[in-house]
Amino acid sequence: MTGRYTNDALQRLRDRRPVSCVWLSLGSTALAEIAAECSPDMIVFDAQHGLWERTTLHAAILVATGSSTPVVRVAANTSHVIGEALDSGALGVIVPLVEDAAQAAAAVAAAHYPPYGSRSGGGVRPLGNFAAYSETCKTQIMVSVMIETRTGFANAREIIATPGIDMVFVGSGDLALSLGPDAAPGLEEAIHLILDLCRSSGVPCGIFTGSTEDARTRLSEGFAFVVAEDDIRLARNGIARSLSEVRKGIG
Numbered sequence: 001m002t003g004r005y006t007n008d009a010l011q012r013l014r015d016r017r018p019v020s021c022v023w024l025s026l027g028s029t030a031l032a033e034i035a036a037e038c039s040p041d042m043i044v045f046d047a048q049h050g051l052w053e054r055t056t057l058h059a060a061i062l063v064a065t066g067s068s069t070p071v072v073r074v075a076a077n078t079s080h081v082i083g084e085a086l087d088s089g090a091l092g093v094i095v096p097l098v099e100d101a102a103q104a105a106a107a108v109a110a111a112h113y114p115p116y117g118s119r120s121g122g123g124v125r126p127l128g129n130f131a132a133y134s135e136t137c138k139t140q141i142m143v144s145v146m147i148e149t150r151t152g153f154a155n156a157r158e159i160i161a162t163p164g165i166d167m168v169f170v171g172s173g174d175l176a177l178s179l180g181p182d183a184a185p186g187l188e189e190a191i192h193l194i195l196d197l198c199r200s201s202g203v204p205c206g207i208f209t210g211s212t213e214d215a216r217t218r219l220s221e222g223f224a225f226v227v228a229e230d231d232i233r234l235a236r237n238g239i240a241r242s243l244s245e246v247r248k249g250i251g
Contacts, residue, residue: 005133007091007140009042009069013167013204018219021071023208023230024060027051031231032060035068040228042069047085048076048096054084058124061089071142077103079118082110087123092142094169099151101158108164111143142166144206147194148174150183156194160201167225168198170207195222 009019021042022035027050035043043064045052050073052060057072064070071092072085082093095107109117113134126133143164147156148171160168176187185193191207198205199222206225209215210233215226 005091005136005140007069007142009071010092010140010142010166012041013142013224016204016224018223019204019206019225020215020228021225022068023227025050025052026231026235027053027056028231029056029060029063033063035231036064037067039067042071042092042225044071044073044094044227045090046073047081048073054088057085058088065089069142071144077107077110079106079110079120082107083119083123086111086119086137086141087126089125091140092144092166094144094146096146096171097148097152097174098145098159099149100155101162104145104159104162104165107145108143108162111141112164113137144169146171148172149178150175151178153179153190153194156197160194160197160203165203167204167206168194169225170194170205172207192221 012019019041021044022040023044023046024032024035025046032043045057045060047057061070069092070090071094072090073094073096074081074085077095077098085093093111098104098107110119111117113119113121116138121130144167145159145165146169147153147159152159153175170191172187172191175190179187179190195205204224207218207223209218209226212228215228218226
């Protein structure tokens with residue numbers, strides 16, 4: 001049980017080595033199995049905007065465990081959904097829409113058992129060997145918070161300084177919506193201001209990337225975490241490319 005809960009991706013972040021992930025939203029355990037065969041550093045299951053149901057997610061996390069670090073982007077910053085994701089065997093959570101240090105601290109508390117936090121003990125997998133599981137969770141659970149609103153950006157320094165935050169994740173899509181098209185600073189400047197604050201605080205910074213070229217660029221800029229591929233993009237681009245090639249032959 002203990003060996004299953006070694007968080008290799010978190011150790012890479014602690015060692016200042018970059019982490020790349022496959023991001024899965026379509027709710028397919030079979031696709032998670034295929035992704036795990038490629039051994040990405042991390043597989044992120046998007047339970048905020050994705051199609052994951054609890055039992056399906058539970059199965060998919062098991063498929064990922066061993067070859068990759070399974071992490072869930074939870075639907076909300078609540079103890080219930082954070083605990084639910086971790087009870088399924090995830091080794092980390094990405095918490096959306098964090099806007100101040102108090103909310104960041106609440107996410108950290110929800111991910112850890114007393115006396116370090118407020119997480120409730122239970123769940124099918126943790127109870128398999130709770131003593132071993134709870135011991136490894138002291139150091140192996142990754143807590144990442146998303147800065148993706150105007151208020152979160154304004155409070156970025158305090159959020160980043162919150163004890164127990166393992167990574168800050170820039171939600172560039174929602175941040176663009178929140179800042180608006182005429183914001184000062186603009187989106188890219190805001191993104192790099194967050195990155196600079198993370199660097200100065202020694203906190204890894206991640207960002208969603210929509211292409212392999214974008215991922216390489218963000219890594220070169222100093223981001224510690226990028227998305228190598230996501231299932232929606234992979235399916236859409238693959239289908240479009242194949243249809244385009246076939247149609248060339250039929251006019």
